[in-house]
Amino acid sequence: MADTRQRLIDGAIETIRERGITGTSARTIAAAAGVNQALVFYHFGSVPELLRQACLAATEARVAPFLARMDQVGSLRELLALGRELHAEERAAGNVTVLAQFLAGAQADPELAAATSAALHLWIDALERTLDRLLAGSPVAELTDTPGLARTVAAAFIGLELFEGVDPEGGQSALDALDRLAVLTEVIDDLGPIALRALRAKLRRSTA
Amino acid sequence: MADTRQRLIDGAIETIRERGITGTSARTIAAAAGVNQALVFYHFGSVPELLRQACLAATEARVAPFLARMDQVGSLRELLALGRELHAEERAAGNVTVLAQFLAGAQADPELAAATSAALHLWIDALERTLDRLLAGSPVAELTDTPGLARTVAAAFIGLELFEGVDPEGGQSALDALDRLAVLTEVIDDLGPIALRALRAKLRRSTA
C-alpha cells in the first residue's frame, strides 16, 4: 500500500511536534504511524530522508489554505493580522514548532537544511508576492527590496514562534508590540509626498 | 578540581555548537572536555542539568562584552549596526546557533525552557534598557511598549540566525533589507511634530 508511506509521513510530523527533534526516531515515528519500525527503512531508506520528505509535505499542506487569504489582504496591517491568525491557528493545532524543529535539526545536517530551506520558501515566496503588491507605490518600496524583506519577516516569525515556546507571555507582548508598531507603516503611507521627500533626502545622505 | 566542572561546561557548549542538540550526549560532551563520561553525572547529576547550567554560563559570557558597547549606541541605526557586528562575530566564532539549539531543544523540555528563557533575558533586558534610552522623546515610544519591542527584536534576531543556517544568502539579504529599513525610523524621528500629530490621530482612529 502507498497508504503506509503517508502514514509514516504523518507519523513523523506528529512525533516531531509532540516530542521534538531529539525525541524523533524510526521507532517513535513507526509507533505514531501504527506500523512496524522496519518499514521506515523499506520506504525511505533512512530516518533523515523520511524527515526531509515529511518537512516538505507538511509545509505544503500548511501553506495551501493560506495562499487565498494572503491574496485578499489589502494593507500591511491586515497582513500582520493574518499573521497573528496564522500564528493562533498553528499554535492551537500544535504545529507551531514543527518547522522550527526542522530548522534547528537542519543546522547540523546539510540535506535537511536544503529541504527546510525549500519548505520555508513556500512561505517566503507567497509573502514576497503579497509584499510586492502591498508596497507598490509606497515610499517604503523605494528603500528596501521585497525579497529581503520577505525573508526578514518569515525569519522573525519563526523566531517569535520559538521564543513563545520558552516564554509564552513574552511572546504575546512581542506580538502586541509589533501590532501597535504596524500603525507606523500606515502613517508613512498616509504622509505620502512629505515622507517620500524626507526619505529620499535621507537616503542620499546615508548612502553617500 | 573545580576545573573539571568548567571543562564540562565548555565541552557542552562546544559539542552543541559542532554537533547540534541531537548529537549532544554525556559521552560526546565528555570527549570534548577530555574527561571521563561518568563525571557528567558526578558533577551535574544528569545531562539536561549540565546543559541548563552551560546555557546560562555561555550566554552570560557572550552578553558581558556587549553591554558596554550597547551603552554607547546613539541611534536605532547604530543599534542595528551593533547587531550586525554581534551577528558577524558570533558567526565567525561559530556560536551562532548555540542559543538557537537550546531554544529548539527547550520546546520539549520545560526545565531547559526555563533556563533558556533566563539566558535570553540577559539579552532582552540589555536591549530593553537601550531601547528605552534611544526612544525617549521619540514618537515611536508613544505607540509601542519597549518591553514588547525588545522581545520582538531579540526573537527576530534568533530567527534570522536560524534562517541563515539553512540559507546563508537569504539571511544576508534579509539583514540588508533590515538595514535599509532602519532609515525609516530615523525619518520618523526627524519629522518630529508633524509625524507625532499624524501618529496620534492615527492611534485615536485605530484604537477606537
Added chain:
DNA sequence: GTCTATACAGCGATAGAC
C-alpha cells in the same frame, strides 16, 4: 509489502576500585 528477529553501536546512569 509487511512482519519478526536480530546485528551492533551508542545512550544514561550506577557501582565500586583507586
Added chain:
DNA sequence: GTCTATCGCTGTATAGAC
C-alpha cells in the same frame, strides 16, 4: 575526585519468513 566496568535501554539498519 576520577577512573573502569557494567547494567538495561534505545538507536539505526539488515536478513529473512510470510
